[in-house]
Amino acid sequence: MAITTTLVTRPEIKDTSYLRAALKGMKITLKHMLNPKKITQQYPEVETRLHPRWRGTHRMEVHEDGRPKCVACGLCPTVCPANCIRLVGGEDDQGNRYPIVYEIDEFRCIFCGMCQEVCPVEAIHVGQDFENAEYSRERFVYDLDRLMHQDHPTTLLWDPSDPTSE
Amino acid sequence: MERLQIVSAEDGMVFYLITLTKITVMFGIIMLTVAYTTLAERRISAFIQDRLGPNRVGPMGLLQPIADGLKNLFKEETLPASASKFYFLIGPMLAMIPALVTFAVIPFAAPLPTSWGVVPMIIADVPIGVLYILALSSLGVYGVVIAGWASNNKYAFLGALRASAQMISYEVGLGLSLITVLMLAGNVTLTEIVWKQQELGLWFSLPLSLGFILFLICAFAETNRLPFDMPEAESELITGFHTEYSAMKFSMFFIAEYAHMVTASALMATLFFGGWDLPGSWDDVFMHDGAWISGFTGDGAPISASLSVWKTLATFLGFAAKTGFFLLLYIWIRWTLPRFRYDQVMELGWKIILPISLGYAMIVAATILTLSQSGIDYGFVFGLVLTVVSGICTLAFVFVVDRGGTISGAASGKKVGV
Numbered sequence: 001m002a003i004t005t006t007l008v009t010r011p012e013i014k015d016t017s018y019l020r021a022a023l024k025g026m027k028i029t030l031k032h033m034l035n036p037k038k039i040t041q042q043y044p045e046v047e048t049r050l051h052p053r054w055r056g057t058h059r060m061e062v063h064e065d066g067r068p069k070c071v072a073c074g075l076c077p078t079v080c081p082a083n084c085i086r087l088v089g090g091e092d093d094q095g096n097r098y099p100i101v102y103e104i105d106e107f108r109c110i111f112c113g114m115c116q117e118v119c120p121v122e123a124i125h126v127g128q129d130f131e132n133a134e135y136s137r138e139r140f141v142y143d144l145d146r147l148m149h150q151d152h153p154t155t156l157l158w159d160p161s162d163p164t165s166e
Numbered sequence: 167m168e169r170l171q172i173v174s175a176e177d178g179m180v181f182y183l184i185t186l187t188k189i190t191v192m193f194g195i196i197m198l199t200v201a202y203t204t205l206a207e208r209r210i211s212a213f214i215q216d217r218l219g220p221n222r223v224g225p226m227g228l229l230q231p232i233a234d235g236l237k238n239l240f241k242e243e244t245l246p247a248s249a250s251k252f253y254f255l256i257g258p259m260l261a262m263i264p265a266l267v268t269f270a271v272i273p274f275a276a277p278l279p280t281s282w283g284v285v286p287m288i289i290a291d292v293p294i295g296v297l298y299i300l301a302l303s304s305l306g307v308y309g310v311v312i313a314g315w316a317s318n319n320k321y322a323f324l325g326a327l328r329a330s331a332q333m334i335s336y337e338v339g340l341g342l343s344l345i346t347v348l349m350l351a352g353n354v355t356l357t358e359i360v361w362k363q364q365e366l367g368l369w370f371s372l373p374l375s376l377g378f379i380l381f382l383i384c385a386f387a388e389t390n391r392l393p394f395d396m397p398e399a400e401s402e403l404i405t406g407f408h409t410e411y412s413a414m415k416f417s418m419f420f421i422a423e424y425a426h427m428v429t430a431s432a433l434m435a436t437l438f439f440g441g442w443d444l445p446g447s448w449d450d451v452f453m454h455d456g457a458w459i460s461g462f463t464g465d466g467a468p469i470s471a472s473l474s475v476w477k478t479l480a481t482f483l484g485f486a487a488k489t490g491f492f493l494l495l496y497i498w499i500r501w502t503l504p505r506f507r508y509d510q511v512m513e514l515g516w517k518i519i520l521p522i523s524l525g526y527a528m529i530v531a532a533t534i535l536t537l538s539q540s541g542i543d544y545g546f547v548f549g550l551v552l553t554v555v556s557g558i559c560t561l562a563f564v565f566v567v568d569r570g571g572t573i574s575g576a577a578s579g580k581k582v583g584v
Binding site: 017018019020022025026028029030032033036037038039040042 | 210212213214215216217218498499501502503564565568
């Protein structure tokens with residue numbers, strides 16, 4: 001956008017009046033006093049609307065038989081800039097890899113969403129949730145079971161071919 | 167037969183009991199008003215700024231003042247190590263007491279007839295009325311100055327300095343604008359001032375309109391409310407004189423500020439808006455030659471008035487409504503106007519308010535003298551002439567004097583690139 005200059009004409013000193021200007025200001029505040037817009041959200045009673053790309057606490061997608069979709073490839077702990085994912089992979093009889101330990105420290109997490117972007121099987125997601133207060137610090141390390149049982153909606157990934165969309 | 171005598175100290179025990187009741191009830195009402203004015207301030211400021219304000223404690227947040235009070239009672243009292251302990255403790259008391267005792271001389275309803283006689287609805291009908299108010303309201307500055315000095319804190323000290331300078335400056339304008347009321351009423355007791363307004367048939371805000379405007383401005387400065395809150399000035403002095411205070415001592419300064427507001431509002435209602443007088447003459451009751459009358463007939467004969475309980479109640483509600491309006495005005499203006507600069511406050515006080523209130527007092531005095539010399543009695547015509555004279559003065563003040571000269575701002579008259 002080009003820089004533009006607007007010329008504002010200030011009134012002559014002899015035309016200004018404090019009392020009359022004050023009355024004009026009081027008219028504006030009266031209008032707001034009688035008819036306030038009330039943009040405050042009544043949060044616990046009224047749900048906050050989150051944007052589709054809002055990144056919050058994680059969840060792990062599961063297969064229909066209840067197994068986690070994760071194949072323990074190790075990409076997410078590698079890409080994680082905060083180093084908050086701990087993954088110990090194992091292999092079953094048919095040679096399928098699965099996570100034995102999968103923990104995310106939500107305190108260390110910076111919610112960049114790169115784990116979701118890098119996951120080849122769309123297993124780990126960041127989600128649209130922020131109500132994660134706990135009474136102890138240990139509870140902020142989410143284990144595999146807890147990640148699988150999160151039920152909030154997952155975050156929509158940014159589409160590089162359509163950068164301005166949500 | 168009903169006694170129409172006013173209950174006085176000669177009635178002994180009855181008088182003391184009635185006075186004690188009046189003191190207790192009025193103290194309770196003022197403290198309740200103060201508590202709910204703080205809530206009103208927070209909610210109205212929220213509405214003005216498109217917010218909601220405190221609405222969690224009780225329905226619509228109505229129990230918020232109680233929660234605030236409890237919180238302040240249970241908070242830790244801090245005492246700065248380098249503070250002067252005695253003065254530090256006495257400061258909040260000195261701020262709070264004058265704000266409360268001023269209310270004693272303000273009449274708040276029509277006299278109440280009882281079987282012991284007529285009870286005037288005023289705590290202490292002292293003959294010096296207005297002078298008592300001026301004397302005690304200027305004592306309020308001692309609390310502020312002592313608190314600021316004893317805190318041993320540079321911001322508190324600067325706040326105290328500003329408070330003393332500002333209060334002394336505006337006391338002058340306040341007194342001079344009051345003189346017009348005293349000249350018109352011919353008396354300094356507030357009871358008589360209300361009677362005189364009933365007799366005139368006009369509230370003094372009309373025959374003394376400029377006096378009312380000047381009194382309003384000075385009352386804002388005296389109560390340290392925005393746009394005159396120099397002693398507090400959060401953005402420059404943290405909170406000024408009460409920076410070092412916490413818990414209940416801080417709360418007492420808060421109560422003092424709001425009690426000052428309530429008193430000043432009640433005073434404006436009494437001096438310029440008829441006190442407890444309601445529009446029309448049906449409720450008019452005043453003393454004339456030892457009898458209660460409501461006015462005079464065309465040929466000057468007094469019309470006797472009857473006192474009744476419901477008249478007392480109605481006039482009390484009228485007085486409460488007027489006081490409430492001025493409290494609302496205080497809050498409304500606070501959230502509209504930005505704070506003055508310190509030099510602007512001093513300039514306004516000494517260079518504008520002082521000469522104008524002095525000149526206006528002269529004009530009113532000359533008008534009253536001319537009217538009484540030309541044989542016009544105190545009455546409706548008398549008031550009408552004064553209204554016209556004051557109206558011209560007010561128009562001159564608003565459209566000629568208040569023209570760039572009072573508070574000059576960003577006006578330059580040149581085209582400015584933005």
